Amino acid sequence: MSERLRQFVLGMATDLERAKRFSADPHSELAQTDLSPEERDIILRRDPDVLREAAGMPLNDPLSLELFFEKPPAKPATPGKPRKPATRPPAKRTPAKKAPAKKAPAKKAPAKKAPAKKGSAKRPAVAKRGARKTARKSTRKGTGRRR
Amino acid sequence: MPPGGSSRAGGGACNALPPARSRGSLVIVGTGISLVVHTTVEALWHMQHAERLFYLVTNAITEDWIRTLNPTGTSLQDCYAEGKPRHQTYEEMIERMLGPVREGKDVCAAFYGHPGVFAWPGQEVIRRARTEGYAARMLPGVSTEDCLFADLGVDPGADGCQHFEATDFLALGRRFDSSSSLILWQVGALGEPSVRPGMTCRPERLRLLVSRLRKSYPARHPVILYKASQFSICDAVIRETTLAKLPREVIPVMATMYVPPLPRRRPDPRVLRWMHES
Secondary structure (H helix, E strand, O other): OHHHHHHHHHHHHHOHHHHHHHHHOHHHHHHOOOOOHHHHHHHHHOOHHHHHHHOOOOOOOHHHOOOHHHOOOOOOOOOOOOHHHHHHHHHHHHHHHHHHHHHHHHHHHHHHHHHHHHOOOHHHHHHHHHHHHHHHHHHHHHHHHHO | OOHHHHHHHHHHHOOOOOOOHHHOEEEEEEOEOOOOOOOOHHHHHHHHHOOEEEEEOOOHHHHHHHHHHOOOOEEOHHHOOOOOOHHHHHHHHHHHHHHHHHOOOEEEEEEOEOOOOOOHHHHHHHHHHHHOOOEEEEOOOOOHHHHHHHHHOOOHHHHOEEEEEHHHHHHOOOOOOOOOEEEEEOHHHOOOOOOOOOOEOOHHHHHHHHHHHOOOOOOOOEEEEEEOOOOOOOOOEEEEEEOOOHHHOOOEOOOEEEEOOOOOOOOOHHHHHHHHOO
């Protein structure tokens, strides 16, 4: 039974002229086959699940499903469990942030020294003085406006 | 169109792979969703002309057909087993496909639907083959998504479209735009670490999904449960319901859920002004 059904379905897929005739008049097309009345009834129902079951195939193919939570990098876990690690990573991140923060000033220090070597040692001092002056001016102006 | 007739046209078009046969090569193709008729001319050519053909399909009729195309056709289905860790299954598949490639053969592997959509082994074997220096490429196939657009009359260009695997959507709290289409895959296997024949989605899990969606949609918002047709003589399964009624539905594992978008937002007037600029 299943073999005849399989051949019929395959024939419909490979011969589109025949498939077109079937969709126009299924009864006359089925009459030309050696399918039993039961098999014809299954075909006429046009239900893929019924057809697959009758043709000796499982109703669904769960094994072929792509289960994302079974992927090699992510070990199987219940939906509730991932919430706990979600709270943990921030704790891990904080020390990770501190580490580059310590390194950063170490990198900045040689960067400041480098222009001092190339040019005169007065330049950074002048820049600092200028910055202080502008800062003082701005505060004075600000206070003046407020008053 | 008979597959024999179409193969000639495909033969002329397939010239992307290097001619050096001694090196070995790998082509991953998709058979599409509907038996035979969804297989592209290019995929068909590779399946017919490969020195070794592997396949992973979901029904016996497709297997019968593939074996007529190439006598070397070997199923990867036996890599699956109930209770077997999925990553072990995938590793076996990958090694089985790469074996003949390493021997210098032109290998083709045919996967159900699109070979790169919800098919981790198909993507991974390409990466590994390339890492080992072999020519490897993937050819697109007709996926459930393509069938859904056709059967439901949805144009993803109209409002945009977001895709999530249902468990991933819930577990990771994915953000989405409700004024754009939402497609949730594998709703029937929501939160399942393994699957078994005949299983359906658990109602309590569906309720959790609904409560999540209710933050963005009204209770009466329509939801469509969709299953593409695998056979040209059958119709696609299209069941329309509402979010409120969804937990009462029996959803098979292979079902896809389509949530239509809410009404469009007001467009940004600054961007609209661009349209009037010459």
